[in-house]
Amino acid sequence: xxxxxxxxxxxxxxxxxxxxxxxxxxxxxxxxxxxxxxxxxxxxxxxxxxxxxxxxxxxxxxxxxxxxxxxxxxxxxxxxxxxxxxxxxxxxxxxxxxxxxxxxxxxxxxxxxxxxxxxxxxxxxxxxxxxxxxxxxxxxxxxxxxxxxxxxxxxxxxxxxxxxxxxxxxxxxxxxxxxxxxxxxxxxxxxxxxxxxxxxxxxxxxxxxxxxxxxxxxxxxxxxxxxxxxxxxxxxxxxxxxxxxxxxxxxxxxxxxxxxxxxxxxxxxxxxxxxxxxxxxxxxxxxxxxxxxxxxxxxxxxxxxxxxxxxxxxxxxxxxxxxxxxxxxxxxxxxxxxxxxxxxxxxxxxxxxxxxxxxxxxxxxxxxxxxxxxxxxxxxxxxxxxxxxxxxxxxxxxxxxxxxxxxxxxxxxxxxxxxxxxxxxxxxxxxxxxxxxx
Amino acid sequence: xxxxxxxxxxxxxxxxxxxxxxxxxxxxxxxxxxxxxxxxxxxxxxxxxxxxxxxxxxxxxxxxxxxxxxxxxxxxxxxxxxxxxxxxxxxxxxxxxxxxxxxxxxxxxxxxxxxxxxxxxxxxxxxxxxxxxxxxxxxxxxxxxxxxxxxxxxxxxxxxxxxxxxxxxxxxxxxxxxxxxxxxxxxxxxxxxxxxxxxxxxxxxxxxxxxxxxxxxxxxxxxxxxxxxxxxxxxxxxxxxxxxxxxxxxxxxxxxxxxxxxxxxxxxxxxxxxxxxxxxxxxxxxxxxxxxxxxxxxxxxxxxxxxxxxxxxxxxxxxxxxxxxxxxxxxxxxxxxxxxxxxxxxxxxxxxxxxxxxxxxxxxxxxxxxxxxxxxxxxxxxxxxxxxxxxxxxxxxxxxxxxxxxxxxxxxxxxxxxxxxxxxxxxxxxxxxxxxxx
Numbered sequence: 001x002x003x004x005x006x007x008x009x010x011x012x013x014x015x016x017x018x019x020x021x022x023x024x025x026x027x028x029x030x031x032x033x034x035x036x037x038x039x040x041x042x043x044x045x046x047x048x049x050x051x052x053x054x055x056x057x058x059x060x061x062x063x064x065x066x067x068x069x070x071x072x073x074x075x076x077x078x079x080x081x082x083x084x085x086x087x088x089x090x091x092x093x094x095x096x097x098x099x100x101x102x103x104x105x106x107x108x109x110x111x112x113x114x115x116x117x118x119x120x121x122x123x124x125x126x127x128x129x130x131x132x133x134x135x136x137x138x139x140x141x142x143x144x145x146x147x148x149x150x151x152x153x154x155x156x157x158x159x160x161x162x163x164x165x166x167x168x169x170x171x172x173x174x175x176x177x178x179x180x181x182x183x184x185x186x187x188x189x190x191x192x193x194x195x196x197x198x199x200x201x202x203x204x205x206x207x208x209x210x211x212x213x214x215x216x217x218x219x220x221x222x223x224x225x226x227x228x229x230x231x232x233x234x235x236x237x238x239x240x241x242x243x244x245x246x247x248x249x250x251x252x253x254x255x256x257x258x259x260x261x262x263x264x265x266x267x268x269x270x271x272x273x274x275x276x277x278x279x280x281x282x283x284x285x286x287x288x289x290x291x292x293x294x295x296x297x298x299x300x301x302x303x304x305x306x307x308x309x310x311x312x313x314x315x316x317x318x319x320x321x322x323x324x325x326x327x328x329x330x331x332x333x334x335x336x337x338x339x340x341x342x343x344x345x346x347x348x349x350x351x352x353x354x355x356x357x358x359x360x361x362x363x364x365x366x367x368x369x370x371x372x373x374x375x376x377x378x379x380x381x382x383x384x385x386x387x388x389x390x391x392x393x394x395x396x397x398x399x400x401x402x403x404x405x406x407x408x409x410x411x412x413x414x415x416x417x418x419x420x421x422x423x424x425x426x427x428x429x430x431x432x433x434x435x436x437x438x
Numbered sequence: 439x440x441x442x443x444x445x446x447x448x449x450x451x452x453x454x455x456x457x458x459x460x461x462x463x464x465x466x467x468x469x470x471x472x473x474x475x476x477x478x479x480x481x482x483x484x485x486x487x488x489x490x491x492x493x494x495x496x497x498x499x500x501x502x503x504x505x506x507x508x509x510x511x512x513x514x515x516x517x518x519x520x521x522x523x524x525x526x527x528x529x530x531x532x533x534x535x536x537x538x539x540x541x542x543x544x545x546x547x548x549x550x551x552x553x554x555x556x557x558x559x560x561x562x563x564x565x566x567x568x569x570x571x572x573x574x575x576x577x578x579x580x581x582x583x584x585x586x587x588x589x590x591x592x593x594x595x596x597x598x599x600x601x602x603x604x605x606x607x608x609x610x611x612x613x614x615x616x617x618x619x620x621x622x623x624x625x626x627x628x629x630x631x632x633x634x635x636x637x638x639x640x641x642x643x644x645x646x647x648x649x650x651x652x653x654x655x656x657x658x659x660x661x662x663x664x665x666x667x668x669x670x671x672x673x674x675x676x677x678x679x680x681x682x683x684x685x686x687x688x689x690x691x692x693x694x695x696x697x698x699x700x701x702x703x704x705x706x707x708x709x710x711x712x713x714x715x716x717x718x719x720x721x722x723x724x725x726x727x728x729x730x731x732x733x734x735x736x737x738x739x740x741x742x743x744x745x746x747x748x749x750x751x752x753x754x755x756x757x758x759x760x761x762x763x764x765x766x767x768x769x770x771x772x773x774x775x776x777x778x779x780x781x782x783x784x785x786x787x788x789x790x791x792x793x794x795x796x797x798x799x800x801x802x803x804x805x806x807x808x809x810x811x812x813x814x815x816x817x818x819x820x821x822x823x824x825x826x827x828x829x830x831x832x833x834x835x836x837x838x839x840x841x842x843x844x845x846x847x848x849x850x851x852x853x854x855x856x857x858x859x860x861x862x863x864x865x866x867x868x869x870x871x872x873x874x875x876x
Contacts, residue, residue, distance in 0.1 A: 004488060004531045004752050007515070010481035012528070014535055015542065018477045034810040036787030036817040036837075039456045043448035043561055044482065044517075044547060048505075050442060061505040066498065066551040067486075067516065077445070078505065079482075090450070093442045097452055099784060099834045101820050104453065109482060113504040123481055133820070140799060140820055147803075263803050314442050346537060349474030361578060365585075365701050372472040379474040382539050382571070382578055396537045399474075 009114065009122030011329055016343040016398070021332050024341070025107065027155050028127055028326065035148055037105040037129050042086035044109070045077040050089050050313075062113035062122075079111035083128045083325070084310075091132055092314030101133040101141070107328070121329055130323030132310060137320040139254060142286045142306055143261035145322050149290055149302050150266040152326070158340045160293040161301070164228075164273035165258070168283050168305070170238070170251025171274075174224055177245040178217035184210050186281070188221060193277035195225060196296065225275035231259040234272050254285060284308040288324060298334055302326050345398040348377045350435070351414070352394045353403045355384040360407045367405055367412070367428070374432035378403075391417075401435070447552065447560030449767055454781040454836070459770050462594065462779070463545065466565055466764065469589045473582060475543040475567050480524035482547070483515040488527050488751075500551035500560075517549035521566045521763070522748075529570055530752030539571040539579070545766070559767055568761030570748060575758040577692060580724045580744055581699035583760050587728055587740050588704040590764070596778045598731040599739070602666075602711035603696070606721050606743070608676070608689025609712075612662055615683040616655035622648050624719070626659060631715035633663060634734065663713035669697040672710050692723060722746040726762060736772055740764050783836040786815045788873070789852070790832045791841045793822040798845045805843055805850070805866070812870035816841075829855075839873070 006012070013021060045064050063075035080086050083106045091102060107127045114122055129148060131141040146165060153161045171192075175185040191206035198206070200222060207218045220241060227237045238252055259267050278287045285306035292298060304324030311319050335341050351371055353364050364380045371378040379399070381390045394402050394417055403425075404413045414431065415422040425431040444450070451459060483502050501513035518524050521544045529540060545565045552560055567586060569579040584603060591599045609630075613623040629644035636644070638660060645656045658679060665675045676690055697705050716725045723744035730736060742762030749757050773779050789809055791802050802818045809816040817837070819828045832840050832855055841863075842851045852869065853860040863869040 004527045015476040015478055018479055022477055033786035034815045036785050036815055038453040038785045039460055040453055062502050063505050064500050064502055067501050089442045138821055263807055347474050347476045348471035369701055377472045377474055383576055
């Protein structure tokens with residue numbers, strides 16, 4: 001027998017934290033569903049050959065193998081490291097059973113087969129939405145996905161936030177017009193992506209390493225990263241760079257259109273940021289990141305973008321998509337550490353019925369069931385010790401109401417632990433309604 | 439590029455099936471929470487040394503290892519194969535942070551590292567509740583857990599069902615009084631547990647293999663399995679076996695007490711069945727199984743029982759518990775195959791707003807947001823083809839209402855796809871309220 005201990009990188013919440021996480025999940029799910037995103041869930045594992053597509057076999061992957069596998073058997077399965085590869089495989093596999101545009105949300109754990117490192121999660125929740133279409137996908141979908149982000153951030157109430165959007169066509173157009181070839185453009189995107197971490201000077205040094213890049217190009221790229229503005233100022237600010245190309249115009253026009261398609265309340269919350277690059281290879285249009293103003297070091301809370309061809313590894317069909325991901329577990333850890341939400345409740349129980357003596361328990365169980373059916377989560381205390389013990393239990397678990405039932409008259413008194421007020425409750429249903437609206 | 443295919447034993451639902459599964463989950467979760475069970479979630483992995491406790495290393499386990507592990511590194515982690523071992527480890531580990539009695543529910547995938555076999559799940563959801571106490575746990579908790587089962591089965595509406603309960607003390611008392619030692623009693627429980635599969639004669643043959651068992655003992659054990667009755671008849675029926683011991687009395691008395699503590703509505707749904715044995719080693723009191731009358735071959739939908747000492751592998755503390763588990767994924771597969779629930783909806787969308795031309799889209803997005811804020815999940819069609827195409831999309835996804843907005847007057851008409859009725863909607867909020875109550 002050994003006292004069990006934490007496995008590094010595999011977070012595990014206490015009940016009060018899980019209750020808080022479930023509140024966040026319900027709130028996000030509610031917004032996703034209000035836009036018609038449907039839930040899917042894929043197995044924890046994919047074939048290693050699927051996970052290794054798009055060259056991401058470099059990712060740290062956990063393999064999965066039967067304990068009783070024969071000596072020398074090669075692992076064929078791995079835990080998924082994101083929800084994008086499973087989505088691509090799912091859409092390609094169930095192609096004929098899905099109705100397009102396919103709008104899905106997916107909340108699942110993902111795993112990174114890293115070495116244990118302090119502060120690094122090897123298991124965490126991602127909470128994604130994507131819209132996948134056949135052949136072409138209008139910008140209305142990009143606008144919808146960004147609108148969803150604004151609603152999620154408003155609902156979370158984690159303080160001031162900034163949603164920044166940019167467009168890969170704009171970046172490719174700018175860098176191309178400055179003479180960078182495809183490989184150089186990719187390297188420039190990776191360099192610019194680090195701007196928050198390494199600063200302008202750092203980016204400048206990284207850019208200088210790109211083969212064949214000119215001093216003038218570096219200067220213009222750095223100037224472009226200063227374009228952080230509202231969408232109405234964007235065309236003018238880009239024009240001031242004094243470089244032009246059809247791809248630049250297309251990128252600017254896409255951003256203008258996406259913003260125009262958003263409801264005004266959402267549009268007001270968006271900033272254009274030409275320094276936003278995002279590292280991942282597969283974005284081809286819109287890119288988006290969201291940061292909490294008080295926690296810039298945390299990085300992006302919700303991010304994503306558009307990709308022209310989701311499932312090219314699995315199907316001949318062209319399946320463009322746009323989507324974003326919430327790194328939920330990391331966000332919850334921040335919320336717990338920074339006390340961004342309440343973890344006062346260790347139980348869903350709202351009312352605790354006290355027990356004077358065991359003979360009353362069957363009657364109290366009937367009262368409890370009436371409360372439950374009125375929408376009030378209710379416990380009958382499991383034993384019948386002194387009342388003080390029972391009230392202590394309610395306090396320890398964050399149960400707000402303690403209920404006393406008179407066995408002879410069945411009259412009910414309720415004490416509110418937060419206000420210390422005690423009142424008579426003539427009707428359970430009326431009382432239930434009154435506390436639900438509080 | 440290869441068309442992806444199913445990995446045997448890892449079920450994957452279509453969106454309409456996942457929506458149906460989520461409805462079942464919400465319904466069960468709501469009942470669990472109404473009794474004050476709090477959610478917890480444990481990592482997918484445990485140390486292999488933890489999974490191997492209680493001798494269950496014999497179980498088929500999937501090991502988890504970094505793809506980049508060094509040659510010859512031994513796997514240290516495994517995917518959990520149930521939620522009971524993780525619960526035991528969790529309670530022992532977080533001991534001082536939990537308030538007892540600890541009532542938790544847990545909905546997670548579990549994995550069995552079997553060879554691929556037809557019809558056998560290697561990944562599936564379990565949906566468990568348990569009440570864990572320190573030192574002693576009153577029978578009120580057993581009564582509560584069985585009450586919860588009755589409410590879940592009522593809510594599922596999967597047809598007629600039978601909840602059978604028994605008590606391991608009663609079995610141990612009977613078998614002990616018949617001269618069986620501990621090893622023989624265990625063997626007898628395993629034999630009786632097979633009665634639905636192999637019948638009375640099969641059990642008789644299995645019992646005959648037990649060393650030192652008498653003909654008379656076999657006869658009496660078989661007679662005892664015929665005791666299938668209401669709780670009020672139990673004492674008389676057991677007395678008719680003409681064997682007595684304090685443990686028999688204790689088992690009978692526990693069953694009587696548990697039933698007395700249940701609300702009458704729940705008690706009426708329970709049958710005592712002395713042929714119920716359950717294979718698992720760790721039960722020490724109440725045992726319970728639930729079957730669908732039309733699908734006996736499916737086995738138990740919800741089952742569990744009481745165990746005296748949950749976490750003896752992890753702590754010196756005595757932690758008795760009582761709980762049950764729903765094998766959710768298997769149940770959903772049955773529900774899909776037997777059409778026990780509707781899978782008509784491929785989306786949470788309730789209303790589809792049609793688009794005549796793209797210029798109207800921003801205005802339609804505002805109407806959509808008003809509908810969403812009134813609680814109606816709403817999509818604006820992503821393009822603006824002929825109306826017929828848009829209505830086809832609603833029909834294909836199971837979206838009930840198609841909405842037409844007059845751009846000039848902003849007047850709204852709604853067509854109900856199921857009734858073909860089309861009506862004018864003067865107030866979005868009033869209409870939203872009216873369809874929510876339908």
